[in-house]
Each structure stands twice: as C-alpha cells, then as structure tokens.
Amino acid sequence: MQSHAKQVVALMNQLPKKDELKFLEKQPGNKKFINETNKVFISVINGLRSLVGDVQINQTTIPFKQIEETLDQFLENAAIQFDKMNKLSVAPKQPQVQKSNQPKPKDIYGFADVIQLNKLPFIPVLKCKQYAQTELDQKIIEAQNNPYQFFEKNGIDEFTHPYYEEIMRLTPQDFVLDVPSKINRFRDLEPPIMIRNADQLGELILKIQQEVDQNGYSEIAVDLEHNHQISYLGITCLIQLSTRTQDYIIDPFPLWKQLGDMLSAVFSNPKIVKVFHGAENDVQWLQRDFGLYIVNLFDTFHASKELQLMQNSFQFLLSEYCKKSTDKTYQTADWTQRPLSDEMVKYAQIDTHYLLYIYDRMRQDLKKLNKPNENLNNVPNYYIECVLKRSKETSLKIYKKPLQDQDQSLQIILNKQDRRIDSKSFDLMVKLLELREELGIQYDQNPRYFLPNPFLFKLVESKPTSIQELKSQLGGEKNIHDIIKENLWQFLKVLLEFDEKVPTVEVMQQEQQNTTQIQIEEIQPSIQVEPLKIIQISVNLQKFQNQNTKIVQHSFQNENIELIKDQFQCESPFKLLNVFYDGLGTQIFQSMKEQSQQQKQLVEEVEQQKIQKINTSDFIQLPKLEETNRDQSKELDIRLNNTLQNQHGTKILKRHQKIEQQRTQKSNISNRFEIL
Ligand code: AMP
Ligand code: ZN
Numbered sequence: 253m254q255s256h257a258k259q260v261v262a263l264m265n266q267l268p269k270k271d272e273l274k275f276l277e278k279q280p281g282n283k284k285f286i287n288e289t290n291k292v293f294i295s296v297i298n299g300l301r302s303l304v305g306d307v308q309i310n311q312t313t314i315p316f317k318q319i320e321e322t323l324d325q326f327l328e329n330a331a332i333q334f335d336k337m338n339k340l341s342v343a344p345k346q347p348q349v350q351k352s353n354q355p356k357p358k359d360i361y362g363f364a365d366v367i368q369l370n371k372l373p374f375i376p377v378l379k380c381k382q383y384a385q386t387e388l389d390q391k392i393i394e395a396q397n398n399p400y401q402f403f404e405k406n407g408i409d410e411f412t413h414p415y416y417e418e419i420m421r422l423t424p425q426d427f428v429l430d431v432p433s434k435i436n437r438f439r440d441l442e443p444p445i446m447i448r449n450a451d452q453l454g455e456l457i458l459k460i461q462q463e464v465d466q467n468g469y470s471e472i473a474v475d476l477e478h479n480h481q482i483s484y485l486g487i488t489c490l491i492q493l494s495t496r497t498q499d500y501i502i503d504p505f506p507l508w509k510q511l512g513d514m515l516s517a518v519f520s521n522p523k524i525v526k527v528f529h530g531a532e533n534d535v536q537w538l539q540r541d542f543g544l545y546i547v548n549l550f551d552t553f554h555a556s557k558e559l560q561l562m563q564n565s566f567q568f569l570l571s572e573y574c575k576k577s578t579d580k581t582y583q584t585a586d587w588t589q590r591p592l593s594d595e596m597v598k599y600a601q602i603d604t605h606y607l608l609y610i611y612d613r614m615r616q617d618l619k620k621l622n623k624p625n626e627n628l629n630n631v632p633n634y635y636i637e638c639v640l641k642r643s644k645e646t647s648l649k650i651y652k653k654p655l656q657d658q659d660q661s662l663q664i665i666l667n668k669q670d671r672r673i674d675s676k677s678f679d680l681m682v683k684l685l686e687l688r689e690e691l692g693i694q695y696d697q698n699p700r701y702f703l704p705n706p707f708l709f710k711l712v713e714s715k716p717t718s719i720q721e722l723k724s725q726l727g728g729e730k731n732i733h734d735i736i737k738e739n740l741w742q743f744l745k746v747l748l749e750f751d752e753k754v755p756t757v758e759v760m761q762q763e764q765q766n767t768t769q770i771q772i773e774e775i776q777p778s779i780q781v782e783p784l785k786i787i788q789i790s791v792n793l794q795k796f797q798n799q800n801t802k803i804v805q806h807s808f809q810n811e812n813i814e815l816i817k818d819q820f821q822c823e824s825p826f827k828l829l830n831v832f833y834d835g836l837g838t839q840i841f842q843s844m845k846e847q848s849q850q851q852k853q854l855v856e857e858v859e860q861q862k863i864q865k866i867n868t869s870d871f872i873q874l875p876k877l878e879e880t881n882r883d884q885s886k887e888l889d890i891r892l893n894n895t896l897q898n899q900h901g902t903k904i905l906k907r908h909q910k911i912e913q914q915r916t917q918k919s920n921i922s923n924r925f926e927i928l
C-alpha cells in the first residue's frame with residue numbers, strides 16, 4: 253500500500269512545475285474552458301479530501317494541494333491540445349490511411365450516393381421486381397424513401413427476401429434435369445467481349461432472351477470478382493458471364509446504377525439457369541451492390557458435395573473435368589484497378605469459361621449416382637434435385653451489413669478458432685468489435701485490415717490501461733495502422749470502462765458547501781503506475797466547443813458534470829482523468845481508497861486493542877486531518893490523540909510532531925516531494 257502512495261508521489265514529481273508552464277498561459281488557449289473544467293476537477297479532489305483527508309504515509313503526505321496545482325497545469329496543456337485540434341478541424345479533415353487511401357471507384361464513377369455506408373441495417377436496393385409472382389414488399393420502398401424515419405418507426409433489422417416466393421415455388425426444370433447423352437466439349441479460350449456501357453449490356457441481354465424465345469430456356473455461367481480491402485462494405489469489381497458460345501466480362505463501375513434493372517431480366521428469369529461455383533458470397537454481393545437476386549441457381553459447389561468429390565474448389569473441378577489449371581494468385585488481386593491487365597482478364601474469364609461444360613459433366617455424374625433399382629423417394633433425379641434444393645438455400649441468403657450482430661460474429665470467430673472466453677471478456681470483445689466497425693464506417697475501410705482480430709484478442713487478454721501499453725500490445729508505434737493511431741484513446745476508453753480497477757464514482761453536489769460528496773461503489777485494489785503522459789484527445793471538438801458555453805455557465809452544477817461526462821462519454825470524472833492523464837485518475841483514486849481503508853482499519857484496531865497492548869516502541873502513523881474532514885475522521889483523530897496521551901504520555905505525540913515539523917520545512921524548500 254505504501255508503495256502505491258509512493259508511486260503517486262513519484263508521479264506527482266514528474267509533473268512540470270507551475271512556473272515551468274507559466275508561459276503557456278500566454279498561448280491563445282481556451283482559458284475559460286480550462287478554468288471551468290479545472291473547477292470540476294478540483295471539486296473532485298476536494299471531495300476525495302473530504303472523504304479521506306490528507307493522509308500521511310511514512311514521512312510523505314499525499315499532496316492534494318499539489319495535485320490540484322498540477323492538474324491545473326495539465327489542463328492547460330490539454331487546452332492547448334484542444335486548441336491545436338480545433339484549428340485542424342477547421343479544414344475538412346481527411347483521414348490518413350496507410351497505402352489503402354487510393355481513390356475509390358464509387359468516387360471516380362460517381363455512385364457513392366447509392367452505397368449504404370451508414371449504421372442502418374441494409375435496405376434492398378431494387379425498385380421493382382421482374383418475373384414477379386408477388387409484389388415487392390411495401391416496407392422496402394418505405395425504407396428506401398425515408399431510411400432513418402423508417403428504422404426509427406420499425407424495429408426490424410432485416411427485410412424478407414424479395415424473391416422468396418419466386419425461388420420457393422420454382423420446381424426443378426426439365427432443361428436442368430435432362431442431360432444430353434452427348435456433351436459438347438468446351439470451347440477454346442478466345443478473348444472475351446468486354447462490356448462497359450449500357451448498349452453493350454443491352455445487346456448481351458437481348459441475345460440471351462432470344463435464346464430463351466427459341467429454346468424455351470437458356471443457360472449461363474456467372475462469377476464475380478470482388479474487393480474487400482479498400483472499402484468498408486466491399487465492392488463488386490467484375491461480373492463474368494459465359495453463354496454456350498461466348499464469354500463476357502462486365503465492368504460494373506461505369507454501369508453501376510443501371511446494372512440491377514438490366515441484369516434482373518436475366519437473373520430473375522426462371523427460364524435461365526444460372527450456374528455459379530460457390531455462389532454464397534456472390535449472391536450477397538449482387539444484392540448489396542445491384543439489388544440482383546438469382547432465381548434458378550445451380551451451384552457446382554453443391555454438386556461437388558453431392559458427388560462427394562475429394563475437393564470442392566473450382567480449381568479441383570477444372571482439373572478433374574477439363575484437365576486445366578488456373579493461377580490462384582489472381583484470386584486476391586486488386587480487381588478495382590483499371591485497366592485490368594490481360595492476365596487478370598484471362599483469369600476472370602476462365603472462372604466461367606469452362607463452367608457450363610463442368611455443369612453438364614456434373615449433372616451426368618449426378619444422374620449416374622441414381623442406381624437402376626434405387627429410385628430414392630420415387631425421384632428419378634434425386635441427386636440433381638438435392639443440388640437444386642441446396643442451391644435454392646444459397647440463393648435465399650440475405651445480405652446483412654457487418655455492423656449488425658457483433659455478438660454473433662464473435663461467436664463465429666470463437667467457434668472457428670475453438671477458443672473460449674469468459675462472459676466479461678466476451679462483452680469487452682463485442683465492445684471493441686463495435687468500435688472497430690464504427691471506425692470502419694467512418695473511414696470506409698475494412699476493419700479486419702486495419703485491426704486484425706488477433707490484436708483484439710490480445711487487448712482483451714492484456715487489458716492495457718495506458719496508451720503506451722495499448723501501443724505495445726498493438727505491435728508498436730510503427731506497426732499500428734493510421735486509423736488506429738488516430739483513435740487509440742477510443743480503444744483505451746472502452747478498455748478502461750471494463751477495467752475493474754477503475755472505480756465507479758458518483759459525484760453529487762452539496763447545496764451549501766463548495767465540496768463534492770463522492771459515493772464509492774465497487775472498487776478492487778492493486779494499481780499499476782505508468783509514466784505520466786498526456787493522451788491525445790481526439791474528441792469531437794466542434795461539438796465540444798458548441799456546448800462549451802453551457803459548461804462555463806453551469807459550473808458546479810450537477811448537469812455540468814453530466815455534460816462533461818456526456819462530452820467525453822465518460823461515466824465519471826475519474827475516467828475522464830484517465831483519458832486526460834493516462835490512468836492518473838485510477839492511480840490517485842486507488843491511493844485514496846487504500847488510505848481510507850487503512851484509516852478504517854486503524855479505527856478498528858484502535859477500538860479492538862484499546863491501545864493498552866501497544867508497546868512504546870511501536871510507531872503509529874497518524875493521519876493529519878484538516879478542518880474540512882468528515883466528523884468520523886475528526887473523532888478518530890481526537891480519540892487517537894487522547895488514547896495515545898493517556899496511555900503513553902507525550903512520547904509518541906512528540907515524535908509525530910517532529911516528523912510533522914520536518915515535513916513542513918521540506919515543503920517550504922521545494923514544492924516537490926521526496927520519498928524516503
Ligand atoms: P472467386 O469466386 O474464386 O472468383 O472469388 C471471388 C472473390 O472472392 C475474389 O475476387 C476475391 O475478392 C475473393 N476471394 C476468393 N478467394 C479468396 C481468398 N482465398 N482470399 C481472399 N479473397 C478471396
Ligand atoms: Zn465466385
């Protein structure tokens with residue numbers, strides 16, 4: 253306990269002297285704000301003092317006066333920080349992002365307005381349904397027209413699948429179930445047709461529709477390329493489409509806003525089978541970016557499952573059925589880049605070029621699975637129908653924004669890693685994930701890239717309580733992404749809120765006195781003292797400034813404290829102190845708390861032993877009490893003094909006085925403290 257007090261004193265010693273910072277007053281800082289905030293802090297300190305008094309430990313006293321003064325000084329520092337940041341915030345602040353701050357397609361091609369980069373649940377983007385059997389849900393239209401009002405009024409966070417009925421009512425089509433006995437071999441690779449404008453796309457759609465008109469059906473293979481590195485939601489970068497006779501590569505960027513309406517004529521037409529490999533993601537990207545839904549999907553991934561193939565990847569099917577290979581490295585290439593290299597185009601083309609042939613071969617194999625006498629449930633095409641059923645499930649997948657359900661996504665991460673954490677850590681992790689998500693939205697960047705999950709787990713395990721600790725847990729200054737660097741304090745705040753060491757304090761204003769009464773709830777001992785350091789305060793300064801006048805006017809009012817708590821989203825001034833001074837609030841408070849516990853213990857001891865057993869050689873620490881102290885403390889003081897005098901004469905008292913004298917002399921020499 254003494255060592256903690258020593259540490260606090262040592263901490264105080266590290267603070268700059270008042271005159272060292274005197275010149276700062278001349279800075280055009282927000283002097284009024286400093287004063288007012290300072291008053292609040294001082295009232296907190298007064299409150300603490302009234303709670304525990306100036307307490308002596310060994311030959312050092314907790315220097316409340318000094319704390320007050322140094323707080324004063326540091327607040328000035330803080331104000332300068334505020335000031336600096338205010339000036340910065342005049343110009344629109346462009347978030348710094350490492351490497352990934354390349355221009356985004358939505359800005360280059362002008363479709364940023366349709367990207368739902370906000371905290372609302374995802375709203376389906378389609379305006380009307382083609383090949384509809386039921387009308388488009390009116391709720392979707394309502395939400396599209398007035399998103400914020402809609403979600404305020406309605407408690408839903410997910411809409412029903414717009415094509416649910418159409419997909420569910422679809423029965424297996426003959427043109428899917430009947431496989432020609434002789435399959436045409438795949439075509440040779442020839443350069444694909446690039447589609448970059450509405451006319452070209454219109455032509456393609458017309459061609460497919462003409463085929464439907466002629467044959468009663470059509471078959472296409474589809475695949476998407478996607479980028480999830482450079483934006484929060486991710487973006488579809490390419491749509492590859494192959495017919496039996498031609499490969500097409502659709503660049504969605506210049507077509508973004510028309511693409512959904514146009515391609516819906518193909519994608520929601522049940523007479524056109526859409527062959528994908530592993531469509532689970534594609535289905536959701538098409539919904540998110542274009543409001544496209546797939547009616548009549550055949551997913552070769554599900555076919556490979558039904559066939560119980562060794563592997564289920566597209567690469568495996570390609571080598572099994574076509575004896576071809578493809579370069580996997582392009583899978584993670586940056587598909588937003590334009591123009592695309594010939595190699596990238598070729599890679600993209602391969603993903604659909606062979607797929608209709610593979611579709612034929614797989615249907616053949618699925619048919620062979622039905623043994624002659626084994627008409628499973630009297631279904632002659634049992635296995636193909638199984639694939640269609642699974643494919644239906646895939647096409648019924650609903651896109652959800654990543655922000656929703658952090659609980660759920662954490663559960664998934666934990667399951668994947670077979671990791672277990674206690675419920676408190678779980679809650680903390682969810683809070684950190686939520687914060688990371690919010691930053692993702694704010695900067696339009698993928699949270700998993702600027703702060704990978706393992707780091708979050710590290711934070712939950714180590715629970716850093718200072719910016720320095722936090723930095724080192726995140727791999728050190730150099731390795732921290734700029735987004736995180738700019739928001740370290742936010743993470744620290746979340747961590748401190750979950751930190752059991754931080755006391756929950758309720759500050760209540762007393763009407764007549766100028767002191768503040770503090771009620772302490774649960775507190776756990778043990779503190780770690782860190783070198784003192786001002787944390788960069790990156791609060792919303794503009795907002796703070798606007799409400800600053802209120803703080804000034806209503807100083808010493810409860811609502812003032814509420815206001816500050818609200819501004820900094822801090823539950824208590826101590827947490828606020830922590831935010832300002834890197835854990836100082838906790839440190840001071842812990843020391844105070846321990847002092848008060850010691851005092852209480854002392855009272856008990858005094859009561860119990862009634863001093864009789866005390867040997868003259870024992871040295872008792874006496875608290876030095878001020879007139880503002882609580883009655884209980886005064887009582888203790890008087891009782892102690894009386895008992896001591898009664899039992900042992902003046903010996904101890906004299907020694908106590910001598911120490912007192914020495915201390916006064918010391919503090920006259922210097923306003924610093926020494927630890928003995
Ligand atoms: P695919 O269906 O294989 O053509 O992949 C579609 C998109 O999914 C790619 O453009 C990538 O954005 C993403 N993707 C696929 N595989 C991976 C992977 N192994 N790692 C990261 N991203 C991938
Ligand atoms: Zn794909």
Ligand code: MN
Pocket residue numbers: 475476477600603
């Ligand atoms: Mn692909």
